[in-house]
Amino acid sequence: MADREELFYSSKNVYDVMDDAERARCYEYAEGYKRFLSNSRIEREAVREAVRLAEARGFKPFEEGAKYAPGDKIYFDNRGKSLFLAVIGERPAGEGINLAAAHIDSPRIDLKQIPLYEDSGVAMFKTHYYGGIKKFHWVTIPLELHGRVCRADGSFVDVCIGREPGEPRFCISDLLPHLAAEQMKKSLADGFTGEDLNIIIGTRPDPEKGEDRVKFAIMKLLNEKYGIVEEDFLSAELMAVPAFDVVDIGFDRSLIGGYGHDDRVCAYAELAAILELERPVKTAVCLLVDKEEVGSTGVTGMQSEAFDRFMDSLCGGTRLYDCYAKSFCLSADVCNAFDPNYASVSEKRNAAQLNHGLGIVKFTGSRGKAGASDASAEVVSRVRTMFAKAGVVWQLAELGKVDAGGGGTVAMFTAVRNIDTIDAGVPVISMHAPFEIIAKADAYMTYKGMRALYDCE
Numbered sequence: 257m258a259d260r261e262e263l264f265y266s267s268k269n270v271y272d273v274m275d276d277a278e279r280a281r282c283y284e285y286a287e288g289y290k291r292f293l294s295n296s297r298i299e300r301e302a303v304r305e306a307v308r309l310a311e312a313r314g315f316k317p318f319e320e321g322a323k324y325a326p327g328d329k330i331y332f333d334n335r336g337k338s339l340f341l342a343v344i345g346e347r348p349a350g351e352g353i354n355l356a357a358a359h360i361d362s363p364r365i366d367l368k369q370i371p372l373y374e375d376s377g378v379a380m381f382k383t384h385y386y387g388g389i390k391k392f393h394w395v396t397i398p399l400e401l402h403g404r405v406c407r408a409d410g411s412f413v414d415v416c417i418g419r420e421p422g423e424p425r426f427c428i429s430d431l432l433p434h435l436a437a438e439q440m441k442k443s444l445a446d447g448f449t450g451e452d453l454n455i456i457i458g459t460r461p462d463p464e465k466g467e468d469r470v471k472f473a474i475m476k477l478l479n480e481k482y483g484i485v486e487e488d489f490l491s492a493e494l495m496a497v498p499a500f501d502v503v504d505i506g507f508d509r510s511l512i513g514g515y516g517h518d519d520r521v522c523a524y525a526e527l528a529a530i531l532e533l534e535r536p537v538k539t540a541v542c543l544l545v546d547k548e549e550v551g552s553t554g555v556t557g558m559q560s561e562a563f564d565r566f567m568d569s570l571c572g573g574t575r576l577y578d579c580y581a582k583s584f585c586l587s588a589d590v591c592n593a594f595d596p597n598y599a600s601v602s603e604k605r606n607a608a609q610l611n612h613g614l615g616i617v618k619f620t621g622s623r624g625k626a627g628a629s630d631a632s633a634e635v636v637s638r639v640r641t642m643f644a645k646a647g648v649v650w651q652l653a654e655l656g657k658v659d660a661g662g663g664g665t666v667a668m669f670t671a672v673r674n675i676d677t678i679d680a681g682v683p684v685i686s687m688h689a690p691f692e693i694i695a696k697a698d699a700y701m702t703y704k705g706m707r708a709l710y711d712c713e
């Protein structure tokens with residue numbers, strides 16, 4: 257007679273499965289991830305960091321028209337904002353490619369194109385937030401400024417200020433409680449407007465008499481440091497991100513707190529896994545894409561034909577359609593971790609739990625799975641087999657209660673190309689907040705899951 261153990265399902269705690277040696281590997285992996293996250297505050301920096309790591313492991317820039325042989329390691333840098341890496345497999349691409357897709361953009365505060373102004377002796381930047389944020393999170397926290405300013409002559413300068421110890425930081429103000437009687441009556445959604453998220457950048461007036469003396473002094477500083485004039489902001493992409501360090505959380509150091517786990521924790525898992533490959537049976541592809549937080553749009557988003565073009569070049573004459581039909585993709589994006597502080601939005605039986613491993617999400621979407629790429633039973637079965645073989649601890653997860661809300665990932669954009677796809681990622685606490693939390697055990701199991709995918713025959 258079968259016993260309960262055989263008949264019942266429940267997810268497992270990673271700590272009940274890992275032995276001491278694997279726990280040491282898990283915590284060592286976490287240190288590598290913390291460094292990556294710390295150096296990758298925006299997508300451009302994530303691409304740069306990934307290229308640096310890949311080149312150290314023998315990856316070479318992709319060359320259009322080159323013929324690649326099994327074991328060749330290549331990367332394609334798409335405009336410095338998304339990155340595709342591949343290790344060529346023994347079998348031809350027509351027999352299918354194993355893909356993992358994560359995004360490297362995160363919610364943040366972008367500067368407007370004409371951002372700089374002075375009001376009442378304070379110089380400020382106007383902003384337009386990027387991605388799904390709760391606006392009240394972004395006031396009264398220290399901010400760093402990152403990005404690129406392109407000048408009229410086509411030259412550019414990269415900006416990164418506030419990251420290094422001792423560098424100045426920036427801040428969006430909030431009202432003192434003493435005068436907030438009216439504000440406190442508003443809902444969380446209405447209490448802060450997008451146009452109120454203006455960043456304080458300076459107050460010292462230029463000695464020269466005239467209009468906007470603080471703005472003038474700031475522009476002088478920027479001109480000296482970066483060689484730019486105000487008009488150069490028109491062709492700039494500057495973004496304010498939280499100036500929080502990536503740190504261990506908890507007495508036991510089991511968690512990591514930081515900005516941008518969504519989705520750099522999965523991006524790093526894919527990257528770490530593909531960097532280890534020598535000669536996979538099937539070609540392995542790691543996609544680190546931009547613009548997921550705003551719909552995967554644009555030339556560097558998952559919907560861009562840059563992806564098809566790169567894949568086609570791996571096909572060596574085989575029709576791209578045939579390759580897609582036989583390929584398999586893990587859409588590596590974070591999911592929501594059950595939070596005991598906010599239990600009411602989750603349905604406990606189907607929610608991802610911290611430390612229960614890689615979260616597999618069969619469908620996303622909202623209001624009756626609308627917009628979801630709902631993976632088939634066969635696809636779920638395939639990952640069960642794959643993960644069992646590789647000793648990956650994983651759990652089946654759903655974002656929240658039915659009709660409580662919803663969300664999407666890049667899964668629908670690989671699935672629509674006829675690539676079997678399923679969402680697989682790390683459960684996150686406080687997702688999209690300036691300081692998110694993940695468990696080291698889950699990050700490590702996600703890396704193991706990505707490795708299992710790339711090792712698939």
Ligand code: MN
Binds near residue numbers: 518519589590
């Ligand atoms: Mn995400």
Ligand code: MN
Binds near residue numbers: 518549688
């Ligand atoms: Mn997100």
